[in-house]
Amino acid sequence: xxxxxxxxxxxxxxxxxxxxxxxxxxxxxxxxxxxxxxxxxxxxxxxxxxxxxxxxxxxxxxxxxxxxxxxxxxxxxxxxxxxxxxxxxxxxxxxxxxxxxxxxxxxxxxxxxxxxxxxxxxxxxxxxxxxxxxxxxxxxxxxxxxxxxxxxxxxxxx
Amino acid sequence: xxxxxxxxxxxxxxxxxxxxxxxxxxxxxxxxxxxxxxxxx
Numbered sequence: 001x002x003x004x005x006x007x008x009x010x011x012x013x014x015x016x017x018x019x020x021x022x023x024x025x026x027x028x029x030x031x032x033x034x035x036x037x038x039x040x041x042x043x044x045x046x047x048x049x050x051x052x053x054x055x056x057x058x059x060x061x062x063x064x065x066x067x068x069x070x071x072x073x074x075x076x077x078x079x080x081x082x083x084x085x086x087x088x089x090x091x092x093x094x095x096x097x098x099x100x101x102x103x104x105x106x107x108x109x110x111x112x113x114x115x116x117x118x119x120x121x122x123x124x125x126x127x128x129x130x131x132x133x134x135x136x137x138x139x140x141x142x143x144x145x146x147x148x149x150x151x152x153x154x155x156x157x158x
Numbered sequence: 159x160x161x162x163x164x165x166x167x168x169x170x171x172x173x174x175x176x177x178x179x180x181x182x183x184x185x186x187x188x189x190x191x192x193x194x195x196x197x198x199x
Binding site: 020022023034129140145146148 | 161
């Protein structure tokens with residue numbers, strides 16, 4: 001799908017029609033230096049932010065958002081910002097189920113317009129995949145299958 | 159690294175760029191299937 005009128009800037013460049021991004025960072029500082037402007041731009045444009053993170057880092061994530069000037073608490077309360085722990089997304093039931101996760105991603109992307117958001121910026125931390133968990137071998141197949149789904153939506157997925 | 163090959167865009171060294179290693183999903187699934195001895199993945 002062609003992007004909507006909402007420009008998406010990421011890492012100093014405009015993200016055009018291909019919006020499935022693999023991002024490597026050396027440190028949390030580098031991650032937030034690159035991603036905070038992207039997150040903040042979306043919040044300011046009235047878009048939804050959907051973040052899947054390590055549950056241990058939830059407080060730190062919120063602190064980084066607040067420090068960048070994002071009203072994280074207000075955005076969470078209004079539903080504009082939704083933060084899910086790995087166990088509420090990739091690892092429901094304690095293991096990775098690629099079909100369930102593909103269904104969840106599609107459900108999330110469909111829910112944006114239903115909730116009145118012009119775009120969803122989905123950001124997922126994948127470090128759980130470095131751990132030895134059941135189903136983790138299916139991750140590559142899941143990621144390639146996402147490329148059948150994501151082109152149908154304008155939303156960036158990192 | 160297979161994961162890198164499943165994303166059309168990549169950020170490395172803080173720079174966003176088109177990923178030259180990206181493999182379209184039809185082709186990648188075929189490759190996974192052939193690795194798997196022809197069984198559906």
